Amino acid sequence: MTGEVAISTDKLTKRFGDFVAANEITFDVKKGEIFGFLGANGAGKTTAMRMLCGLSIPSSGQATVAGFDVYRQTEEIKKNIGYMSQKFSLYEDLTVWENIRFFAGIYGVPRSEIAPRAKEKLRQLGLYHQRNQLVASLPLGWKQKLSFSVAVFHQPEIVFLDEPTGGVDPVTRRQFWDLIYEASDQGITIFVTTHYMDEAEYCHRISMMVDGYIKALDTPTALKQNYGAESMDEVFFELARGAQRKGD
Amino acid sequence: MNTLLFLLQKEYRQIFRNPTLLRMILAIPVIQLTILPLAADFEIKNINVAIVDYDRSTYSRDLVHKIESSGYFVLVDYNGDPKASFGYLESDEADVIIEIPEGFERNLVRENHEELFLSINAINGTKANVGGGYLSQVIQDFNQEIRADWVFRKPNKRSAIAEMVTINRFNPLLNYQFFMVPGILAILVTMIGAYMCALNIVKEKEVGTIEQINVTPVKKHLFILGKLIPFWTIGVFVFSIGLFLVARLVYGIIPVGNVLLLYAYLSLYLIAVLGVGLLVSTYSQTQQQAMSLAFFFMMIFILMSGLFTPIEGMPAWAKFITQLNPVTYFIEVMRMVVMKGSSFEHISRHFAIMLGFAIFFNSWAVWNYRKTS
Known part of the structure; x- marks a missing residue:
């Protein structure tokens, strides 16, 4: 892990009318880090992530992602990141293989590299035999693994994962984190949101968002110490108890 | 690319x-x-006609026959009672009522002039227009035939008729x-x-x-x-x-x-x-x-x-x-x-x-x- 910064935000804010979804959030993510972004439903995690991905223009504040400005260089950012949304959003009427090929293609992965790399990737995932199946027919856990592979296939600098393991069984979740570690070992910075506190422990550093604010930011060990808690669950309850916004 | x-x-x-x-x-x-x-298809056929004939003369029957045989009209009623005909119009069974006045033939022959009364159901404006148009044409034809008849009978009493000849371009039929x-x-x-x-x-x-x-x-x-x-x-x-x-x-x-x-x-x-x-x-x-x-x-x-x-x-x-x-x-x-x-x-x-x-x-x-x- 080097000291270089992959993501840097300074008082980044998003308002929707009177509602402040993300309020002056400030943090840095180092290159190669696995950065956990925690918070209750409606805390503003997805909003913050969408701003960093260049999908949503901030209302105020500053931020750079992979060295590019979130206001003016959204398309440059998009070249350097991968994104996996909360809702499964690959094409259900295309096969596993076609989805990988399509997204690799529009990210500009050279044609000659796509097939060998896709083969290797699918073998790794254990999805090689299902490569000609329509994505619609896959179970959710496999879909999520496929989404992740598509998000990192073009070897981005940073990958954003929005609740990647929601609704997935514990075994698959475990496997999913193996994939995340693997990507991290290759030097990809991981920015991940989650509800599962056991997963929070897998992150290098985590931030806790409550009602649009970042209430805490540190390593899991340091957070537990600061709040005198046994587990991340307790830390979360301690912080989220005062939340005004009720999740959905 | x-x-x-x-x-x-x-x-x-x-x-x-x-x-x-x-x-x-x-x-x-x-x-x-x-x-x-x-x-x-806007071509209108089967226009229902009720005819009130007060005259019942040769000419009036000729006219009725002509209307019937034009192919566009269906005669639903032929009588001397306007009330009955109007009933047909009200119940939508007839689209047009034609009233042939008493003395139709006599006035035509003697005074060279007579009026017909058309009463058209205009709820469907297009049908009314087109139907009225067809009827006028039939009546005009009828007029010309009568005139031709007279000219034939009284060669000295010629009347000049300007006839129209139409060619339908681009869609002849x-x-x-x-x-x-x-x-x-x-x-x-x-x-x-x-x-x-x-x-x-x-x-x-x-x-x-x-x-x-x-x-x-x-x-x-x-x-x-x-x-x-x-x-x-x-x-x-x-x-x-x-x-x-x-x-x-x-x-x-x-x-x-x-x-x-x-x-x-x-x-x-x-x-x-x-x-x-x-x-x-x-x-x-x-x-x-x-x-x-x-x-x-x-x-x-x-x-x-x-x-x-x-x-x-x-x-x-x-x-x-x-x-x-x-x-x-x-x-x-x-x-x-x-x-x-x-x-x-x-x-x-x-x-x-x-x-x-x-x-x-x-x-x-x-x-x-x-x-x-």
């Missing part, structure tokens, strides 16, 4: 995997173009379908192009796949081209089936003009219409919204296009709207090239205007399509 190929490959794969869509692409031109022109089929085909191509294109993009919004695209570095105009080209080919395909299969085999319509010219215009027109579809999609979040919006425009596009009603007869403000409607120009070009055999010089203005529409709608759509909100 490479990116566009990937986008196109994906789009065509999805189209060919969608059986509903494929069936629609085939069924719409075949079924609709076979059925609709028959319903959109006044076949209404020759007029309607090209117009309806234009509408079908418009609907398929605009609807399918709009719904396709909005579906990606609903399912969420568009977000996965928006987070890639794909250029807006490439994404839009990737949507436009497949639906453009579908439009050309539907048009070809309509023109070569249905119009030719079912209606025997063979374009008098150059088919390539027709295709050149179609190509440009489809770009404009798909631009409308794209525009609708950028303003809609759900397929339901897109449908409602597209429906709103389609209603105006169809009714204000001169398809059913002549534009020349519309008030000035309505004429102005028809000039802003791309469908108007395509229907005009279709009719001009198919029926009259017009060449490029005659429709160069139409080309210029359609080019303007194509640029306008597509630029607006690209401008309003947001990868970042």
Whole structure:
């Protein structure tokens, strides 16, 4: 892990009318880090992530992602990141293989590299035999693994994962984190949101968002110490108890 | 370029995997173009006539006979009671009442002049107009016959008659379908192009796949081209089936003009219409919204296009709207090239205007399509 910064935000804010979804959030993510972004439903995690991905223009504040400005260089950012949304959003009427090929293609992965790399990737995932199946027919856990592979296939600098393991069984979740570690070992910075506190422990550093604010930011060990808690669950309850916004 | 190929490959794969869509692409031109022109036939036959004859003379019977044998009228009642006839009109059993006054024959012979009274059910204005027109013609014919009769009997009492001779150009048999089929085909191509294109993009919004695209570095105009080209080919395909299969085999319509010219215009027109579809999609979040919006425009596009009603007869403000409607120009070009055999010089203005529409709608759509909100 080097000291270089992959993501840097300074008082980044998003308002929707009177509602402040993300309020002056400030943090840095180092290159190669696995950065956990925690918070209750409606805390503003997805909003913050969408701003960093260049999908949503901030209302105020500053931020750079992979060295590019979130206001003016959204398309440059998009070249350097991968994104996996909360809702499964690959094409259900295309096969596993076609989805990988399509997204690799529009990210500009050279044609000659796509097939060998896709083969290797699918073998790794254990999805090689299902490569000609329509994505619609896959179970959710496999879909999520496929989404992740598509998000990192073009070897981005940073990958954003929005609740990647929601609704997935514990075994698959475990496997999913193996994939995340693997990507991290290759030097990809991981920015991940989650509800599962056991997963929070897998992150290098985590931030806790409550009602649009970042209430805490540190390593899991340091957070537990600061709040005198046994587990991340307790830390979360301690912080989220005062939340005004009720999740959905 | 490479990116566009990937986008196109994906789009065509999805189209060919969608059986509903494929069936629609085939069924719409075949079924609709076979059925609709028959319903959109404005030729009026079987006009029901009730005749009140107070005269009951040779002349009055001659007239009745003439009306009956013209082929356009059905005699529902023949009597001397106006109340009964009006009853028929009220109950919609009769469309026209003709009253032949007492002394019809006598006055005609003696005073050289007599009046007939027509009472027309004008709820359906077109039918009333056309029916009234036919009747006037029949009565005029009757007049001439009587005069000819007199001239024959009294050679010294000549009256000069200016006779009209009409030639129907471009559609000698006044076949209404020759007029309607090209117009309806234009509408079908418009609907398929605009609807399918709009719904396709909005579906990606609903399912969420568009977000996965928006987070890639794909250029807006490439994404839009990737949507436009497949639906453009579908439009050309539907048009070809309509023109070569249905119009030719079912209606025997063979374009008098150059088919390539027709295709050149179609190509440009489809770009404009798909631009409308794209525009609708950028303003809609759900397929339901897109449908409602597209429906709103389609209603105006169809009714204000001169398809059913002549534009020349519309008030000035309505004429102005028809000039802003791309469908108007395509229907005009279709009719001009198919029926009259017009060449490029005659429709160069139409080309210029359609080019303007194509640029306008597509630029607006690209401008309003947001990868970042």
